[in-house]
Amino acid sequence: MPDVFVSPDRQTHKGTPSPQKNLTEEGTKKLFSSFNLYPSGIDFETREDKEKIILMLRQHPVVNVKWIFTTLLLLTGPTFLSIFGIFSLLPEGFSLVITLAWYLVTSAYAIEGFLNWYFNVYFVTTEEIIDVDFFNLLGKRVSVADLDKIQDVSYSTHGVLGTVLNFGDVQIQTAAEITEFRFESVPSPERVAKFLDDLIDKY
Amino acid sequence: MENILTTGFDIWILIKALALIILGMYLVFAFVITRQVKLMTSTLRLGFDGPAKILSYLHLVFAVLVFLAALVIL
Incomplete structure (x- = not known):
């Protein structure tokens, strides 16, 4: 008799690659991508030597x-x-x-x-999540929270465009100084949320 | 006494002066954009640093050329 329902836990163990397993994968370099897994040739000024960038996000291209x-x-x-x-x-x-x-x-x-689209990015590294914002021509705000400070991850999509093109917001509650991070209009928000959940479990 | 407002006064000279002032201020804005790109590329290295800087400098050169054009042509 075929399975009517399979528990998500069993499904996870079967097919979903863990972030730890993929850390040795060779990174990709996509200049204008909004969803860049294990990007190569990417760096930010506060990155430590042993810290690796796992995910780089920016807003979905439709915002342009x-x-x-x-x-x-x-x-x-x-x-x-x-x-x-x-x-x-x-x-x-x-x-x-x-x-x-x-x-x-x-x-x-x-x-x-x-420039506002390209350089306003979100990073998920092996140690923290980072939100880089540039505003008012010469203003810069870099928000950082350690992975072990993340308490809750949720996501939402809005409207027809968000549903059709699969982009939305990922809200991250943290115990850090900045209590809420919001990755706005990012592609595949459910994938990002799941990715963060897996990372929290691992790290 | 001659009325300076009605004799020998060209309104277009005033407009030219105004245009040059505005374009001069725009030159400052164009320079600020180059600083903005420098700030962005020093904070993040995303593989587009060179083209972004070239873009900002081209815009600055364009602004200078427009200012010079206004100075000469108007």
Whole structure:
């Protein structure tokens, strides 16, 4: 008679690789990946020599749609200005300078959008979890909590997009100075939560 | 007494001055972006450090060129 239900514990022992087992795996290097397991060639300034990066996360690429769409819209601005005859009202030379300045500001907007996505990352290492935030141009906040301080891990997905594209938030309760970590809009949040649960058990 | 507002005063000179001031301030912003990228790449090494720095410097050069264009053309 086929099994109607198999206990999750038995399933775990059967097929799920443990983080400890995979520590010897060769890392992958994906420049623009949002979910990077055992990444190679990645480092952060406070990492200790014996500390290994197990998981590197950033927000799902779909969060970039807003600034990409806005950038494409802004790129058409000078075209509309010339169509509506705004440039013909100005003295010679002004139209060129305004167009150049427009593209300059648009490029800055796009660069900032990309940098904010690319460099705001979350790390899970063999010793701690790290949340790196850059804000207000020159502001930086690095939040760290040891793995043994993690008390609870939960995850959530929101809306149609989150469900279809499988991204959401992972909330981590800790006994550290920062009591809650939130990995926002990360891919496969259930996988991240399970990964952290396994790590907590191991370490 | 001649009214300076109605004789020999070109409003576009004032606008040019304003544009140069704004573009000058933007130059500072462009420089701050290069500092921002330096801060980011010194905190994290993600394999994109070189291109990120090049991007920020290209943007700074673009800002300088636009400022010079405004200075010469306007």
